[in-house]
Amino acid sequence: MVDEADGIVRVCSKSEVPPGSARAFAVGDKTLAVYNIDGAFYVTDDECTHAAASLADGMIEGDVIECCMHMGAFHIPTGKVMQPPCEVPLRTYQVVLRGDGVFADLKRNAAGELQ
Numbered sequence: 001m002v003d004e005a006d007g008i009v010r011v012c013s014k015s016e017v018p019p020g021s022a023r024a025f026a027v028g029d030k031t032l033a034v035y036n037i038d039g040a041f042y043v044t045d046d047e048c049t050h051a052a053a054s055l056a057d058g059m060i061e062g063d064v065i066e067c068c069m070h071m072g073a074f075h076i077p078t079g080k081v082m083q084p085p086c087e088v089p090l091r092t093y094q095v096v097l098r099g100d101g102v103f104a105d106l107k108r109n110a111a112g113e114l115q
Helices: none
Strands: 008-013 021-027 030-037 040-045 059-061 064-066 073-075 081-083 092-098 101-105
Touching (some): 008 021, 040 101
Antiparallel strands (some): 021 030, 030 040, 059 064, 073 081, 092 101
């Protein structure tokens, strides 16, 4: 559900994404990946910017997600490209935790800047 006033959407509950994992969730017309790195939650677009592959199906090493299709990689907290063949950064979203819910601010990136 989208909060029309602030652009914040509920993506999932914290318990749906165990530590060290990522899961994809459909939110409106987007598919978002939620990552749990040692209890810290991050949200990005789920689709790799290099090819149409789900990043939630990739491998997490520390705070980097490696795409399962061509092994390109991104820094989860910033979306920065870490490994080719990826060239375009991954879109990130600011995370808002409310109770057991993981919400994403679709108007702001992970650093809190307007997108």
